[in-house]
Amino acid sequence: MLFANQIKKLREENNLLQRQLASALExxxxxxxxxxxxxxxxxxxxxxxxxxxxxxxxxxxxxxxxADKVLDVLEGEKELGGKVLEIANANLK
Amino acid sequence: MLFANQIKKLREENNLLQRQLASALExxxxxxxxxxxxxxxxxxxxxxxxxxxxxxxxxxxxxxxxADKVLDVLEGEKELGGKVLEIANANLK
DNA sequence: TTATTCTTTGACACAAGTTGTCAAAAGAAA
DNA sequence: TTTCTTTTGACAACTTGTGTCAAAGAATAA
Numbered sequence: 001m002l003f004a005n006q007i008k009k010l011r012e013e014n015n016l017l018q019r020q021l022a023s024a025l026e027x028x029x030x031x032x033x034x035x036x037x038x039x040x041x042x043x044x045x046x047x048x049x050x051x052x053x054x055x056x057x058x059x060x061x062x063x064x065x066x067a068d069k070v071l072d073v074l075e076g077e078k079e080l081g082g083k084v085l086e087i088a089n090a091n092l093k
Numbered sequence: 094m095l096f097a098n099q100i101k102k103l104r105e106e107n108n109l110l111q112r113q114l115a116s117a118l119e120x121x122x123x124x125x126x127x128x129x130x131x132x133x134x135x136x137x138x139x140x141x142x143x144x145x146x147x148x149x150x151x152x153x154x155x156x157x158x159x160a161d162k163v164l165d166v167l168e169g170e171k172e173l174g175g176k177v178l179e180i181a182n183a184n185l186k
Numbered sequence: 187t188t189a190t191t192c193t194t195t196g197a198c199a200c201a202a203g204t205t206g207t208c209a210a211a212a213g214a215a216a
Numbered sequence: 217t218t219t220c221t222t223t224t225g226a227c228a229a230c231t232t233g234t235g236t237c238a239a240a241g242a243a244t245a246a
Binding site for chain 2: 220221222223224
Protein backbone atom coordinates (compact mmCIF):
# COMPACT_ATOMS: atom_id res chain seq x y z
CA MET A 1 0.00 0.00 0.00
CA LEU A 2 2.00 2.91 -1.33
CA PHE A 3 -0.46 5.59 -0.32
CA ALA A 4 -1.08 4.23 3.16
CA ASN A 5 2.62 3.91 3.91
CA GLN A 6 3.28 7.40 2.70
CA ILE A 7 0.61 9.13 4.75
CA LYS A 8 1.64 7.25 7.84
CA LYS A 9 5.22 8.32 7.34
CA LEU A 10 4.26 11.94 6.71
CA ARG A 11 1.87 12.08 9.64
CA GLU A 12 4.57 10.85 11.98
CA GLU A 13 7.13 13.24 10.55
CA ASN A 14 4.68 16.06 11.20
CA ASN A 15 3.92 14.83 14.70
CA LEU A 16 0.24 14.68 14.09
CA LEU A 17 -2.31 12.31 15.60
CA GLN A 18 -4.76 10.20 13.65
CA ARG A 19 -7.45 12.08 15.51
CA GLN A 20 -6.38 15.30 13.87
CA LEU A 21 -6.42 13.88 10.37
CA ALA A 22 -9.74 12.19 11.03
CA SER A 23 -11.16 15.51 12.13
CA ALA A 24 -9.88 17.24 9.00
CA LEU A 25 -11.61 14.55 6.93
CA GLU A 26 -14.75 14.64 9.07
CA UNK A 27 -14.65 10.92 9.77
CA UNK A 28 -13.94 9.15 13.03
CA UNK A 29 -10.53 7.94 14.13
CA UNK A 30 -11.14 4.23 13.51
CA UNK A 31 -12.02 5.05 9.92
CA UNK A 32 -8.88 7.09 9.47
CA UNK A 33 -6.85 4.32 11.04
CA UNK A 34 -8.19 1.91 8.45
CA UNK A 35 -7.30 4.24 5.62
CA UNK A 36 -3.80 4.68 6.97
CA UNK A 37 -3.33 0.95 7.18
CA UNK A 38 -4.69 0.33 3.68
CA UNK A 39 -7.68 -1.52 5.05
CA UNK A 40 -10.03 1.00 3.44
CA UNK A 41 -9.53 3.17 0.38
CA UNK A 42 -9.59 6.93 0.71
CA UNK A 43 -11.76 8.92 -1.67
CA UNK A 44 -10.19 11.40 -4.03
CA UNK A 45 -11.36 14.46 -2.05
CA UNK A 46 -9.92 12.91 1.07
CA UNK A 47 -6.55 12.50 -0.59
CA UNK A 48 -6.58 16.18 -1.48
CA UNK A 49 -7.38 17.20 2.09
CA UNK A 50 -4.72 14.88 3.48
CA UNK A 51 -2.10 16.32 1.13
CA UNK A 52 -2.92 19.84 2.33
CA UNK A 53 -2.92 18.82 5.94
CA UNK A 54 0.39 17.01 5.65
CA UNK A 55 1.93 19.82 3.56
CA UNK A 56 2.86 17.46 0.80
CA UNK A 57 2.44 17.71 -2.95
CA UNK A 58 -1.10 16.87 -3.94
CA UNK A 59 -0.13 15.30 -7.25
CA UNK A 60 2.54 13.15 -5.64
CA UNK A 61 0.05 11.78 -3.17
CA UNK A 62 -2.68 11.37 -5.76
CA UNK A 63 -0.22 9.43 -7.89
CA UNK A 64 0.47 6.96 -5.12
CA UNK A 65 -3.23 6.63 -4.43
CA UNK A 66 -3.94 5.98 -8.11
CA ALA A 67 -1.01 3.58 -8.40
CA ASP A 68 -2.52 1.53 -5.57
CA LYS A 69 -5.73 1.31 -7.54
CA VAL A 70 -3.91 0.27 -10.68
CA LEU A 71 -2.01 -2.38 -8.76
CA ASP A 72 -5.28 -3.53 -7.33
CA VAL A 73 -6.67 -4.10 -10.82
CA LEU A 74 -3.58 -6.18 -11.57
CA GLU A 75 -3.86 -8.14 -8.34
CA GLY A 76 -3.56 -11.83 -9.07
CA GLU A 77 -2.69 -11.26 -12.74
CA LYS A 78 1.03 -11.23 -12.17
CA GLU A 79 1.98 -12.64 -15.56
CA LEU A 80 -0.10 -10.09 -17.45
CA GLY A 81 0.81 -7.02 -15.45
CA GLY A 82 3.67 -5.77 -17.55
CA LYS A 83 1.82 -6.23 -20.81
CA VAL A 84 -1.31 -4.60 -19.43
CA LEU A 85 0.60 -1.52 -18.31
CA GLU A 86 2.16 -1.25 -21.75
CA ILE A 87 -1.22 -1.37 -23.41
CA ALA A 88 -2.62 1.14 -20.97
CA ASN A 89 0.33 3.43 -21.53
CA ALA A 90 -0.11 3.22 -25.28
CA ASN A 91 -3.73 4.20 -24.89
CA LEU A 92 -3.39 7.09 -22.48
CA LYS A 93 -4.70 10.24 -24.10
CA MET B 94 -12.96 0.50 -24.92
CA LEU B 95 -10.24 -1.84 -26.08
CA PHE B 96 -11.93 -5.02 -24.96
CA ALA B 97 -15.35 -4.12 -26.34
CA ASN B 98 -13.94 -3.17 -29.72
CA GLN B 99 -11.94 -6.34 -29.93
CA ILE B 100 -14.78 -8.73 -29.14
CA LYS B 101 -17.05 -6.96 -31.56
CA LYS B 102 -14.45 -7.25 -34.29
CA LEU B 103 -13.82 -10.93 -33.53
CA ARG B 104 -17.50 -11.78 -33.32
CA GLU B 105 -18.10 -10.26 -36.71
CA GLU B 106 -15.09 -11.98 -38.23
CA ASN B 107 -16.45 -15.27 -36.91
CA ASN B 108 -19.95 -14.50 -38.22
CA LEU B 109 -21.55 -15.02 -34.88
CA LEU B 110 -24.61 -13.33 -33.46
CA GLN B 111 -24.76 -11.56 -30.11
CA ARG B 112 -27.45 -14.08 -29.22
CA GLN B 113 -24.92 -16.90 -29.48
CA LEU B 114 -22.38 -15.21 -27.25
CA ALA B 115 -25.07 -14.26 -24.78
CA SER B 116 -26.13 -17.87 -24.63
CA ALA B 117 -22.57 -19.05 -24.02
CA LEU B 118 -22.37 -16.59 -21.15
CA GLU B 119 -25.85 -17.45 -19.88
CA UNK B 120 -27.02 -13.88 -19.95
CA UNK B 121 -29.59 -12.29 -22.24
CA UNK B 122 -28.82 -10.54 -25.50
CA UNK B 123 -29.34 -6.98 -24.22
CA UNK B 124 -26.77 -7.64 -21.52
CA UNK B 125 -24.29 -8.98 -24.02
CA UNK B 126 -24.95 -6.02 -26.28
CA UNK B 127 -24.03 -3.71 -23.43
CA UNK B 128 -20.81 -5.55 -22.76
CA UNK B 129 -19.88 -5.40 -26.42
CA UNK B 130 -20.47 -1.68 -26.52
CA UNK B 131 -18.52 -1.05 -23.34
CA UNK B 132 -21.63 0.05 -21.51
CA UNK B 133 -21.16 -2.71 -18.94
CA UNK B 134 -18.02 -4.49 -17.81
CA UNK B 135 -17.63 -8.21 -18.36
CA UNK B 136 -16.52 -10.33 -15.43
CA UNK B 137 -13.28 -12.25 -15.58
CA UNK B 138 -14.96 -15.64 -16.10
CA UNK B 139 -16.97 -14.13 -18.92
CA UNK B 140 -13.84 -12.92 -20.62
CA UNK B 141 -12.45 -16.44 -20.47
CA UNK B 142 -15.60 -17.91 -22.01
CA UNK B 143 -15.66 -15.26 -24.71
CA UNK B 144 -12.03 -15.96 -25.61
CA UNK B 145 -12.81 -19.64 -26.02
CA UNK B 146 -15.92 -18.98 -28.01
CA UNK B 147 -14.17 -16.55 -30.33
CA UNK B 148 -11.10 -18.78 -30.63
CA UNK B 149 -8.78 -16.07 -29.54
CA UNK B 150 -5.94 -16.05 -27.05
CA UNK B 151 -7.26 -15.83 -23.52
CA UNK B 152 -4.34 -13.80 -22.20
CA UNK B 153 -4.54 -11.34 -25.07
CA UNK B 154 -8.19 -10.72 -24.35
CA UNK B 155 -7.69 -10.57 -20.60
CA UNK B 156 -4.96 -8.01 -21.14
CA UNK B 157 -7.29 -5.74 -23.07
CA UNK B 158 -9.97 -6.19 -20.46
CA UNK B 159 -7.50 -5.35 -17.67
CA ALA B 160 -6.09 -2.42 -19.61
CA ASP B 161 -9.60 -0.99 -19.83
CA LYS B 162 -9.85 -1.18 -16.08
CA VAL B 163 -6.49 0.48 -15.61
CA LEU B 164 -7.48 3.24 -18.02
CA ASP B 165 -10.69 3.62 -16.09
CA VAL B 166 -8.75 4.24 -12.88
CA LEU B 167 -6.81 6.92 -14.75
CA GLU B 168 -9.95 8.49 -16.21
CA GLY B 169 -9.89 12.22 -15.68
CA GLU B 170 -6.33 12.17 -14.31
CA LYS B 171 -4.71 12.82 -17.65
CA GLU B 172 -1.73 14.69 -16.30
CA LEU B 173 -0.87 12.00 -13.78
CA GLY B 174 -1.40 8.96 -15.98
CA GLY B 175 2.16 8.48 -17.16
CA LYS B 176 3.64 8.92 -13.74
CA VAL B 177 1.10 6.59 -12.16
CA LEU B 178 1.85 3.84 -14.65
CA GLU B 179 5.56 4.22 -13.93
CA ILE B 180 4.98 3.87 -10.23
CA ALA B 181 2.69 0.90 -10.75
CA ASN B 182 5.23 -0.72 -13.02
CA ALA B 183 7.97 -0.24 -10.48
CA ASN B 184 5.80 -1.91 -7.88
CA LEU B 185 4.61 -4.92 -9.84
CA LYS B 186 5.76 -8.06 -8.14
C1' DT C 187 1.63 -0.20 38.89
C1' DT C 188 -2.52 2.42 37.24
C1' DA C 189 -4.35 6.00 34.32
C1' DT C 190 -4.58 8.16 30.10
C1' DT C 191 -4.23 8.70 25.34
C1' DC C 192 -3.72 6.71 20.82
C1' DT C 193 -4.62 3.12 17.57
C1' DT C 194 -6.80 -1.05 15.89
C1' DT C 195 -10.52 -4.51 15.51
C1' DG C 196 -14.97 -6.30 14.42
C1' DA C 197 -19.89 -5.92 13.91
C1' DC C 198 -23.27 -3.47 11.98
C1' DA C 199 -26.26 0.00 9.14
C1' DC C 200 -26.98 2.28 5.22
C1' DA C 201 -25.47 4.33 0.75
C1' DA C 202 -23.80 3.47 -3.72
C1' DG C 203 -22.54 0.65 -7.46
C1' DT C 204 -23.03 -3.74 -10.17
C1' DT C 205 -25.20 -7.36 -12.66
C1' DG C 206 -28.94 -9.00 -14.51
C1' DT C 207 -34.01 -9.18 -16.52
C1' DC C 208 -37.64 -7.39 -19.14
C1' DA C 209 -40.49 -4.77 -22.49
C1' DA C 210 -40.10 -2.18 -26.11
C1' DA C 211 -37.80 0.65 -29.70
C1' DA C 212 -34.57 1.09 -33.49
C1' DG C 213 -31.93 -0.88 -37.40
C1' DA C 214 -30.94 -4.21 -41.10
C1' DA C 215 -31.99 -7.75 -44.24
C1' DA C 216 -35.45 -10.22 -46.76
C1' DT D 217 -44.16 -5.37 -44.74
C1' DT D 218 -42.17 -9.16 -41.81
C1' DT D 219 -38.56 -11.03 -39.38
C1' DC D 220 -34.26 -11.11 -37.08
C1' DT D 221 -30.68 -8.50 -34.63
C1' DT D 222 -29.20 -4.99 -31.72
C1' DT D 223 -29.89 -1.18 -28.53
C1' DT D 224 -32.25 1.52 -24.91
C1' DG D 225 -34.17 2.47 -20.47
C1' DA D 226 -36.43 1.14 -16.26
C1' DC D 227 -36.16 -1.68 -12.63
C1' DA D 228 -35.06 -5.50 -9.01
C1' DA D 229 -31.60 -8.16 -6.67
C1' DC D 230 -27.25 -8.53 -5.18
C1' DT D 231 -22.59 -6.93 -3.95
C1' DT D 232 -19.35 -3.56 -2.36
C1' DG D 233 -18.10 0.71 -0.14
C1' DT D 234 -18.30 4.07 3.50
C1' DG D 235 -19.08 5.22 7.85
C1' DT D 236 -20.36 4.64 13.07
C1' DC D 237 -19.92 2.51 17.37
C1' DA D 238 -18.28 -0.20 21.37
C1' DA D 239 -14.60 -2.35 22.89
C1' DA D 240 -9.92 -4.19 22.85
C1' DG D 241 -4.89 -3.55 22.45
C1' DA D 242 -0.57 -0.61 22.61
C1' DA D 243 2.09 3.00 24.09
C1' DT D 244 3.12 6.59 27.22
C1' DA D 245 2.86 9.09 31.46
C1' DA D 246 2.46 9.43 36.35
